Amino acid sequence: MFAFELAKQFRKSGSQQRFISFISMSSTVGIALGCFVLILLLSVMNGFEKELTSRILSVIPHGELYSVDNRGIDNLEAQRYRLEQDKRIARITPYTKLTGMLQFKGELKAVELTGIIPSENTSQYKERVTDKQWAAFTAEPKGVLVGQGIAEKLQLSVGDPIQVLVPVTTNDLSFKAPKTVSLIVSGFLSIGGELDNLVGLMHLDTASNAAELQSRAQGLQFTFYDAYSANTIMREIGYSYPQAVYMSDWTRTQGHLYNDIQLVRAVVYIALILVIGVACFNIVSSLVMAVREKQAAIAILKTMGATDALIRSIFIFQGAINGVVGITVGVALALLVTPNLSSIVLFVENALGIEVLSGDIYFIDFLPSELQWQDVFITTFVALSLCIMATLYPAQKAAKISPSSSLH
Structure with a gap:
């Protein structure tokens, strides 16, 4: 040109x-x-x-529904089956969450333990621990996987017995001595960041018994095919749920x-x-x-x-x-x-x-x-x-x- x-x-x-x-x-x-x-x-x-x-989003649930009281989730299996028909949902797992203080040799550390069914969460958590530790956790009903940061702070080792002090709530708001839950360290969970200093995993039945739930699980955890639509989907599910429940999604906890x-x-x-x-x-x-x-x-x-x-x-x-x-x-x-x-x-x-x-x-x-x-x-x-x-x-x-x- x-x-x-x-x-x-x-x-x-x-x-x-x-x-x-x-x-x-x-x-x-x-x-x-x-x-x-x-x-x-x-x-x-x-x-x-x-x-x-x-x-983060491969480990934490994309959404949660949990009971407003100690009834837990009514008709657990029937509700799971109904919700699993939604094509946007990849997985639904029952859970019970305990928040308390982990005690070991006189040292205390705040912890949030989630009770799960190990056989239903292998793809979610198994890659965060060694195969040997996961097998030990699966075989021991009182086994617990604690965050790597917690283990380092308290100098925990596999096989150590620990106690978790769980607060007891009362209707008249009076103070009661915390309930003590005895567990055995099966391994260490590595997620990354602040979560390693707070979270842990235990068996669902053990957690539900400690929380004195009337049903098997406190709530349901959801994993969606599109994690970024969790906010919208959880509101649809929560507003139409037949039981009084709280609802949450990952944007409330990790959205920042x-x-x-x-x-x-x-x-x-x-x-x-x-x-x-x-x-x-x-x-x-x-x-x-x-x-x-x-x-x-x-x-x-x-x-x-x-x-x-x-x-x-x-x-x-x-x-x-x-x-x-x-x-x-x-x-x-x-x-x-x-x-x-x-x-x-x-x-x-x-x-x-x-x-x-x-x-x-x-x-x-x-x-x-x-x-x-x-x-x-x-x-x-x-x-x-x-x-x-x-x-x-x-x-x-x-x-x-x-x-x-x-x-x-």
Whole structure:
């Protein structure tokens, strides 16, 4: 294309154009850096969201229904069968939850134990413990799997006898001595983050007996095929349930993690789009100066019959070249670094002796990354659009140059 060839010729710098070339190069570098960092950070956010789904949401229930009193769930099996007909539900399991203080050798630690049926929860929890520990837990009715953080704090070992002090509620709100439940440590549950310092698993019948329930289970736990629809589905189920129950879903207990990820994703996107936009202002500056520098050449082209559309196309192409080069370099770097980001960060941690993410605080102890092509395409489209928009004013200014006033 003739306009494209002229644009390439106009880009060639002479001694009088060094400053223009510097501004042009800075715009290219800014666009490349903005695209690279934007794709990289969006991939990190994708990685956190993936780990949240695979680690936290694969263990904690997506939704819960539980009795408002110590009756527990009436007609447990009949209600399970009825609810299992809903195609949105992947699994329903009965449970009973005990909240109390775990006591071992004079030390106390707050704990939330969930009573489950081990044979119905193998896919949910088994991969979080060793096969030997899971087998021991399944075989021992008084067995308990405690969070890794609890075990480290109390220095527990497999086989240790422990007591759980469960508060006793009364109708007149008077104080009573807590009920003591004796259990045996079968293993240690590793989920990640704060949950390791709080949760534990025990057998359903043992938990229900300790809670003095009239039925076998306090409530039902739900796992949905789409975890992010849990809020809507649980309200449908809860409002239509034939018994007075409380309802909850994972967004009430762990939703802050997901909300934080989405907030950071939005802030990162806005901030780095603005960075790319600022880099595009350099395209405006360099093209305006180039138009002034090339006034005589533009006038000559017009006297030779060049149309305003051709002149506009020349400077649009000239600015677009800067944008395309920057976008290409930035995207290429992102595609190279993003899949290896976890290894790169691990190498830096080992080299400098620092820890980017602590497993005691966060639900993972490494920096995750998952590249999604839609992020690459959106970033490329937005950056290229900003670059084209930045060329419109200088291109229009060039098209308005009059040969009679420029050639004198």
